[in-house]
Amino acid sequence: MQKILVLAVILVSGFVKAESDPCESTQYPVKWESELVHPESYELPAIFYKTNYSKVILPVSKAIDFVKNNMANHKAYLKDAKAYILESLSKMPKNKLIDHSNLLIPTDGLQGRELSKAIHVMAGYQGLFEGLLLKNEASVSINGNWVNSSSVTYMVGNDPAPLDDLSFVHKLIVSNSNQVVFEKCWLDRKQPYNKTR
Numbered sequence: 001m002q003k004i005l006v007l008a009v010i011l012v013s014g015f016v017k018a019e020s021d022p023c024e025s026t027q028y029p030v031k032w033e034s035e036l037v038h039p040e041s042y043e044l045p046a047i048f049y050k051t052n053y054s055k056v057i058l059p060v061s062k063a064i065d066f067v068k069n070n071m072a073n074h075k076a077y078l079k080d081a082k083a084y085i086l087e088s089l090s091k092m093p094k095n096k097l098i099d100h101s102n103l104l105i106p107t108d109g110l111q112g113r114e115l116s117k118a119i120h121v122m123a124g125y126q127g128l129f130e131g132l133l134l135k136n137e138a139s140v141s142i143n144g145n146w147v148n149s150s151s152v153t154y155m156v157g158n159d160p161a162p163l164d165d166l167s168f169v170h171k172l173i174v175s176n177s178n179q180v181v182f183e184k185c186w187l188d189r190k191q192p193y194n195k196t197r
Contacts, residue, residue, distance in 0.1 A: 020161070022169045023185035028157030036174065040146040042139045045092040047100045049129045054181045057097065057139040058132050060089050066131050071124055077113055081120035085128075100125050130184055133174055142179050150176040165189045 042059050049056040067086055073079040088103045104125065105118035132138045133152070140147050155171045166187035174182040 022159040028155035028169060028171060031154045031156050033151065033153050036133060036150050036152055037136045038138060038140045038148055040139065040148055044095045044097060046097050048097060049100055049182065051180055054140065054142045054179060056129050056133060056182055058129065060092050062132060062137055063128055064089050066128055070131060077116035077120055080117040081124050084117065084121050085124050126184060129182060130172065133182055140181055142176060147176050150174050150181055159187065
């Protein structure tokens, strides 16, 4: 009976380990930390990224410049995604602040190149918010109040139970007084890079 219980515990713990999300952990080694500053006003039209209690707000003019200069287009689906983002931003109504999620492409029923385009539009918007936060060009509010600074932490570690060769976990967390403003996590097969900015 004891052997059966031990075997059951091993099987359950193995299942839980395989089902765990490596992005849920915050115990990875810190590669770098920095302080960010945020303007306390923005021009319209603008888009925002919302978490529970915070908003990251980007003027559309800065967003368009960032996408033009930073988003890759060396593959067909990346070119499609970049064109879609630029078109959706350029068609925004004047004097409006819009949730960026309204500009994403629904993925239900999509396949092939169209699905790749939709996924990379989502990734492109995430990269846009990340990029302008790190360039100190994004406004931030928490519970409706402007904050003029936040902290960013970049962590990299090994996934303890990788499902394939994507064994490195990268986490970027922007926070103010323990309130997460923006968070990004991705898996990679490459060694981590040091801070270059």
